[in-house]
Amino acid sequence: MNKYDVAVCGGGFAGISAALAAAREGKKVILFEKEYMLGGLGTAGLVTIYLPLCDGYGHQVSFGIAEELLKLSVTYGAEDMYPENWLDGIGTKTEKDKRYLVRYNAQVFAILAEQLLLENGVEILYGSYVVDVDTADGKITSLHVYNKSGKSTYSVGSVVDATGDCDIAKFSGVPTETFKQGNILAAWYYYVNEKGMNLRMLGASDISDNEREDAIEFIDRRFTGLDGQEISEMVCLSHKTTLNNWLKKREENKDTVISTIATIPQVRMTRKIVGEYELSDVEMHKYFEDSVGMVSNWKERGPIYEVPFGTLYNKAVKNLIVAGRCTSVNETLWDVMRVIPCCAVTGQAAGTAAAMTDDFSALDVASLQKKLVEAGVVLHEKDIIK
Numbered sequence: 001m002n003k004y005d006v007a008v009c010g011g012g013f014a015g016i017s018a019a020l021a022a023a024r025e026g027k028k029v030i031l032f033e034k035e036y037m038l039g040g041l042g043t044a045g046l047v048t049i050y051l052p053l054c055d056g057y058g059h060q061v062s063f064g065i066a067e068e069l070l071k072l073s074v075t076y077g078a079e080d081m082y083p084e085n086w087l088d089g090i091g092t093k094t095e096k097d098k099r100y101l102v103r104y105n106a107q108v109f110a111i112l113a114e115q116l117l118l119e120n121g122v123e124i125l126y127g128s129y130v131v132d133v134d135t136a137d138g139k140i141t142s143l144h145v146y147n148k149s150g151k152s153t154y155s156v157g158s159v160v161d162a163t164g165d166c167d168i169a170k171f172s173g174v175p176t177e178t179f180k181q182g183n184i185l186a187a188w189y190y191y192v193n194e195k196g197m198n199l200r201m202l203g204a205s206d207i208s209d210n211e212r213e214d215a216i217e218f219i220d221r222r223f224t225g226l227d228g229q230e231i232s233e234m235v236c237l238s239h240k241t242t243l244n245n246w247l248k249k250r251e252e253n254k255d256t257v258i259s260t261i262a263t264i265p266q267v268r269m270t271r272k273i274v275g276e277y278e279l280s281d282v283e284m285h286k287y288f289e290d291s292v293g294m295v296s297n298w299k300e301r302g303p304i305y306e307v308p309f310g311t312l313y314n315k316a317v318k319n320l321i322v323a324g325r326c327t328s329v330n331e332t333l334w335d336v337m338r339v340i341p342c343c344a345v346t347g348q349a350a351g352t353a354a355a356m357t358d359d360f361s362a363l364d365v366a367s368l369q370k371k372l373v374e375a376g377v378v379l380h381e382k383d384i385i386k
């Protein structure tokens with residue numbers, strides 16, 4: 001049977017960060033991704049705005065791999081919102097300045113991320129759906145994977161669930177919660193006209209029904225993102241909405257052409273674990289002794305959250321850790337924690353931890369923090385705001 005120290009399930013921003021961090025610790029790492037590119041919603045889902053690494057008042061909040069991937073994404077230039085002066089140095093910004101964010105090219109980022117993981121020794125298995133687990137003595141012993149070769153089994157030391165949907169947590173019996181409100185329909189797509197390539201962002205985040213966008217049809221329906229039939233219907237509605245929107249644009253400008261549609265469903269929140277700790281939206285500016293990094297709030301300037309290690313695991317399954325959209329936060333904070341920089345922060349912490357142990361409840365968190373700091377992560381707000 002194939003045997004790996006660390007298995008990362010899902011190759012979105014959380015999975016990329018986790019695999020990179022674990023490989024840099026010298027472990028034998030495999031990454032399973034059901035699509036044929038890395039980046040998840042951030043590439044195949046056409047969500048290409050790398051939301052801010054800063055608090056909006058001049059303080060960088062997220063560091064380490066979160067910043068490394070932002071810089072990687074603009075290696076050959078940005079699509080928009082280039083964070084020019086941020087890359088020259090920080091510390092002098094006010095609320096009048098732009099935040100440290102960027103819009104990048106999805107395809108270029110996916111290729112560069114793939115090269116980065118390969119250079120660091122991560123084995124990437126594309127077209128590979130993790131469909132089940134075996135457990136014994138409170139640990140996942142192996143993962144069942146379907147791909148073009150058929151069904152294979154992989155023996156694992158520790159597992160990072162970066163599927164965005166907590167698939168592995170669900171298979172292994174870790175308690176999970178689903179998004180109660182449900183997702184609105186989204187239909188982000190790219191079109192080209194004489195002005196170049198444009199991103200049309202149809203379907204804003206977390207809007208109430210009475211704030212609906214005219215362009216989105218069937219808005220009254222909400223989607224869990226966890227049912228095969230429902231997801232297919234959602235994707236068809238999204239395609240139809242894209243077509244209708246483009247046809248309207250074409251009436252105004254005959255040179256407008258659709259260039260790219262998403263190849264994975266555009267759902268924001270689906271399932272998260274019930275962690276040893278659930279971080280709440282009111283816990284901004286709170287010191288956590290077991291912080292593994294910090295995130296800011298993309299929706300408003302000011303709030304900073306330290307991320308406790310306990311948000312990443314539940315001791316029901318000792319060798320499973322989660323990252324990205326799967327992290328244990330309350331419903332309100334979920335809309336903050338799900339975005340790209342936060343996924344990179346939790347991914348780096350989860351991957352580093354997964355390289356250190358196959359029992360997260362017994363991990364010496366101080367040793368994990370030491371490794372994260374050595375890798376450039378800043379753990380506490382007091383270290384950025386004196």
Ligand SMILES: Cc1cc2nc3c(=O)[nH]c(=O)nc-3n(C[C@H](O)[C@H](O)[C@H](O)COP(=O)(O)OP(=O)(O)OC[C@H]3O[C@@H](n4cnc5c(N)ncnc54)[C@H](O)[C@@H]3O)c2cc1C
Nearest residue numbers: 010012013014034040041049130163164186266324325340
């Ligand atoms: C419409 C929309 C707009 C958004 N706007 C923004 C924005 O402007 N900026 C921003 O920063 N964020 C935005 N987000 C959120 C952000 O894009 C995602 O939450 C984030 O990229 C999630 O990263 P992730 O790695 O946790 O999960 P995902 O990106 O979902 O990655 C999970 C990966 O796991 C794979 N996978 C899933 N299940 C399995 C399995 N069982 N086996 C193998 N592989 C599996 C998937 O194919 C995918 O590649 C938006 C999201 C949506 C839907």
